[in-house]
Amino acid sequence: MGQLDGRTALVTGGNSGIGLATAKRLADEGAYVFITGRDRKRLDEAAAKIGAHGVQSDISKPEELDALAAEIAERGKGLDVLFANAGGGDFATLAEVTPQHYRDNFDRNVAGTVFTVQKALPLLNAGASVVLAGSTAPSKGIPAFGLYAASKAAIRSLGRTWAAELADRKIRVNTIIPGPIETPGLTGLAPEGEQQALLDSWAEQVPMKRVGHPDEIAAAVLFLASDQSSFMTGAELVVDGGQIQI
Template identity: 65%
Template structure:
C-alpha cells in the first residue's frame, strides 16, 4: 500500500524545484495534492505533470485573501487536509548596507508572513494526526555573507516549527521542519548573475562533504517521510538534508 493512500495534501510554492518534486512524490504515494503558485502558466504545467491527482489554485501566500480560495477548494472536496507542506519562499542577496524596506518586506512577506497565513488558514481543515512540514534552510545555521534577511526569515521558520508542534500536539498534529542544503533548483541558480551560475553551483558543491548539490527529489523523499506515518513519533524536529554541510 502507498504511504499516503487516500490522503489530501497541500503544497505551496509547488511550481518548480523542491515544491514541484514533492507534489509529484506525494501524488505518487497516493495523495490528492493541491498545488499553489503565483504564475498560472507554471502552475498549469505542474498540475499537468501530475495528472488527475492534482488540483492547482493560483495565489500568493503573502496575501491572506488568496488563501481563501485554497481553503475553499480543499473544503469543497470534503476530505479535510492530512498534509501541509508550507514550502513557498525565496530570497536574494543584499549586503547589510544595501538592505531596503522593500527587500525585507519581500523576504519576510513570503517566507515568514506567508507561512503563518498558510498554517492559520488551513487549521480548521487539518484532521487529527495531520502532518505539517515547514521548509527551513541551512542558511539559518551559518553566517552566509549578504544573505542575512533570508537567513533570519528561515530562523523564524525553525522557531515556528517548535512552538506550533507544542500548540497542536493536543490535536495529534505533528509539525516538523525539513532543512535542505544547497539544492539544484531554478531558485538557487537565479541567485547568480547570468553567466556565473555554474561557477556558483560548483563552488557550493565543493563545500559539501558529499561533494555535490542536492536534488529536489532527495528533499521530496524527506518530506514524504515527515508527512507519513513512518515518522509518527517525530514532532518539533528539524531534519537536515544537506549532504553533511551543517553536520561535518
C-alpha cells in the same frame, strides 16, 4: 499500496523545484495533491504533469490564502499533509538592504508561512502532518544572505511552538532543512552565464562535494508526511550533504 493512499495534501510553491518534486512524490504515494504557484501557466503545466490540482495563489496575499482554503474545503476531505514550501530570497549585504528587501523576505518566508498554516488549521484532520521549509542558512552566517537566514530561523522557531500548540489535535509539525539544492530558486540567484559557477561554489561547501537534487528533499518530506515518522514532532530533519553537520 502507497504510503499516503486516501490522504489529501497541499504543497505551496508546488510548480517548480523542491515543491514540484515533493508534490509528485506525494501523488505517486497515493495522495490527492493540491499545489499552488503564482504563475498560472507554469502552475497548469506542473499540475498536468504530476496529476495534481493547481490553485493559483500568492502566499503573501491573505485574500488568496482564503480562496485557497475555501477551494480545499469544498472538496470535503480536509488536509492530512501540509508542506508549507513557498518562499525565497536574494542576496543583499547589510549596507545594501532596503525596507522593500526586508518586506519581501519576511512577507514571503515568515508571514506567508504563518498565514498559510493558520488558514489551514480548520482543514487539518486529526493526525495530520505539517512540514515547514527551513534552510541551512541560519546556521552558516553566509555574507549577503542575512535577511533570508533570519526569516528561516523564524520558521524553525515557529515549528517548535506550533508542534506544542497542535499536539492535542494529534497534529505533528516538523521542519525540513535542505542544504543547497539545484533548483530555479538557487540558480536564479546568479546572473545568466554564472549559474554553474554558483552551483560549483555551493558544492565546495558540502562535504559530499555536490549540491542536492529536489527528489532527495522530496523523499525526506514524504518521510515526515507519512506514518514512518509518527513519533516525530517539533523536530528538524537536515538533508544537506553534511554541510552544517560535519
